[in-house]
Amino acid sequence: MAAEESNNGAEAAADCVAIIFGVTGLVGREIARRLISKNKWKVYGVARRYESFPILSPNYHFISCDLLNPQETEIKLSMVQDVTHMFWVTWTGEFPLDSRECCEQNEAMVSNALNVILAKSKALKHVSLQTGMKHYLSLRGPFDVKQVSVYDEKCPRTSEGYNFYYALEDLLKKRLAGKVAWSVLRPGLLTGSSNTALYNIMGCLAIYGAICKHLNLPFVFGGTRECWEEVFIDGSDARLVAEQHIWAATDDGISSTDGQAFNAINGPSFTWKEIWPVLGKKFGAEVPEEMFSNDFWFAKAMSDKKEAWQEIVVKEGLVHTEMEDLANWEFLDILFRFPMKMLGTRGKADRLGFTMRCKTLESILYWVDFMREEKMIP
Secondary structure: OOOOOOOOOOOOOOOEEEEEEOOOOOOHHHHHHHHHOOOOEEEEEEEOOOOOOOOOOOOEEEEEOOOOOHHHHHHHHOOOOOOOEEEEOOOOOOOOOOOHHHHHHHHHHHHHHHHHHHHHOOOOOEEEEEOOHHHHOOOOOOOOOOOOOEEOOOOOOOOOOOOHHHHHHHHHHHHHOOOOEEEEEEEOEEEOOOOOOOOOHHHHHHHHHHHHHHHOOEOOEEOOHHHHHOOOEOEEEHHHHHHHHHHHHHOOOOOOOOOEEEEEOOOOOOOHHHHHHHHHHHHOOEOOOOOEEOOOOHHHHOOOOHHHHHHHHHHHOOOOOOHHHHOOHHHHHHHOOOOOOEEEOOHHHHHOOOOOOOOHHHHHHHHHHHHHHOOOOO
């Protein structure tokens, strides 16, 4: 049966049918929650791994599928023939970013899904793709540390290395061929709740804070002075990004078969220096007078703390997770030592009518409480 783990009960009539690829991720889960709350929507959620926190609704159907396997994708999605809106908010990180292999794998996943959806769902109106602010620069460098850029959607592509974001945009343009409207959303640093996200800032911060409290360690920020004191990256609350996906996919006034790109960012800027002491207090950890350290590396400091996290899980009665399910310490070290600013403007979305904004500190505090309610963190 294609729609695995379907919920029992009468299914309400739906005017719109969404399929969300990456439904267990930071944004995918929020898109599903929002659409299900609207009576006219039926939602299919697709992910490789089963849901740790199942969405309970008669209008929601979960499908476990390895999208890299074309035969499995064909079988699992063949019964889904009524899709009107497709949301792509997933990717595979088996290979390094900006590598040829990463580009090829992610393109293959989208292609496998489109092969089935385009063949089976003749009422498809819109495809919404999520990429990110990495659209605007290559992670391979070279980096001009003196350059301060605020990127808008018209900025040209970089020519360095492979960027799978470009491959996915080009694939949509080619496959949809002016017949189906599509949009691309480019968030910054995502805040949300998931135990399947590779780059999960909330999981990193929460586990670090919990371990600092558990072991009586100081809540130190390890990185560069610039990343500590200056506005270096935009925050993107998963709730805002989800709402912007839905807005871009359903507003007929902005929908275009030529494709529309939007930065999906909170709006107000932030520095880690202003956020860090509030976070430390939120986690109940010791906040030292000197919070910044250029010599502190999270990957090194946390390399022997897996047992401490398991002690916390047992002591606090949390949902069982391994430390690496929620925290990626190498990511945190890169983020806090990144040589370039990744800042965007949201002028286009504002001008066209998307006005939701978030303050990043408030977003982080909200998601800490959310993860606590789900018993993911203490």
